[in-house]
Amino acid sequence: MKTTDIIYLDNAATTRLSPAVLDAMLPYLNDCYGNPSSLYSLGRQSQTAITKAREEIAQSLNCDKREIYFTGGGSESNNWAIKTAAAILAESGTLAKKHIISSEFEHHAALHVLETLQKTGFEVTLLPVYKDGRVRVADLEKALRPDTGLVTIMHANNEIGTIQPIAEIGAVCHERGVWLHTDAAQSVGKIPVDIAALNVDFLTISGHKIHAAKGVGALYINKRIKFGSLIQGGGQERGLRAGTENVAGIVGLGVAVREAVDGLEAVTERLLTLRQKLCDGIVKIEKSHLNGSLQNRLPSNLNFSFEGIEGEALLLHLDLAGICCSSGSACTSGSLDPSHVLLALGLPHEIAHGSLRITTSKYTTDAEIDRFLEVLPGVVGRLREMSPLWNK
Ligand SMILES: *Cc1c(COP(=O)(O)O)cnc(C)c1O
Secondary structure, rough: OOHHEEEOOOOOOOOOOOOOHHHHHHHHOOOOOOOOOOHHHHHHHHHHHHHHHHHHHHHHHOOOOHHHEOOOOHHHHHHHHHHHHHHHHHOOOOOOOOEEEEEEOOOOOHHHHHHHHOOOOOEEEEOOOOOOOOOHHEEEEEOOOOOEEEEEEOOOOOOOOEOOOOOHHHHHHHHHOOOEEEEOOOOOOOOOOHHHOOOOOOEEEOOOOOOOOOOOOOEOOOOOOOOOOOOOOOOHHHOOOOOOOOOOHHHHHHHHHHHHOHHHHHHHHHHHHHHHHHHHHHHHOHHHHHHHOOOOEEEOOOEEEOOOOHHHHHHHHHHHOEEEEEEOOOOOOOOOOOOHHHHOOOOOOOHHHHHEEEEEEOOOOOOHHHHHHHHHHHHHHHHHHOHHHHHH
């Protein structure tokens, strides 16, 4: 099948480049190859392009341009924020602030970092997630301790798209003098993100979730905080993130953020219409369940479980029909464990196994949704006919 015939409904996994992003990147992959740290004009050209991208992102997300630091993606930004914050908190008095609060359904780029920190003496509390797919501010208030130094809660979940009450969490954290990091890899460019209003100290951005390139991202660091580095070496990024900059990637990220934020209103309206159509079509399949509430959810996300079938089988059969979706289970590792996100919602293993994540983008068409809805019931029906789980 030609890639142009593929129906791509896995935009929470990654997205295609926007044409404007590609156009903006190309010169920096070609003639404008100067090192941004070099003093001659070929280098300064690259430095100027990075400055412009930083300004575009700061303006679009309402922060100061000196608070945006470019990284190698969302995973690095999460690692940087959490590991370096923990190191600073530990130094200020031999693990005096040794307690970190997070949630059960964070991305592994946060959860695995927290597991590592636990091995070195930090204590971690994971807040529960309720059926609607959200944490509760009251649970956070109860979990806070005198030795809590950091809270890290994602803005929008990557599997079920539910949006967390970050501004309220930020207010509670700041009243108690606790730092707050939010992983906004799934929210920037998809819902309004006003960093000042969110009340956060650190915020993770990933390029490839919003039609920029893979391997580029950013970390917002509140300028009140004297932070340290994760990657050490040269003096790039004001001495906080070493390594010759990914100039083309950064230029593309600037354009992608601006484009997504400027076009947000119009795109949101379209995506909500598509989501309604999808939802109306899918609920006609018997024994299908929506995971997480439709309230406080990304317009681009739906996640359904189908009783009696395995998510992996569903994916493979959809792939044969040229449709790309993802299952809550398996995730990146190809493991057969059910998704930790769906288990956190309290779904039983059998139902967590039969999940399907459908994520749209501004490039998704009405015709693609129609085609998907034509194909899906037949696939679910055929898999159920073969399933011992279903016949019981
Ligand atoms: C994709 C994603 C990441 C990781 O970002 P990369 O740029 O792929 O490293 C982190 N958190 C969330 C919520 C994501 O969706």
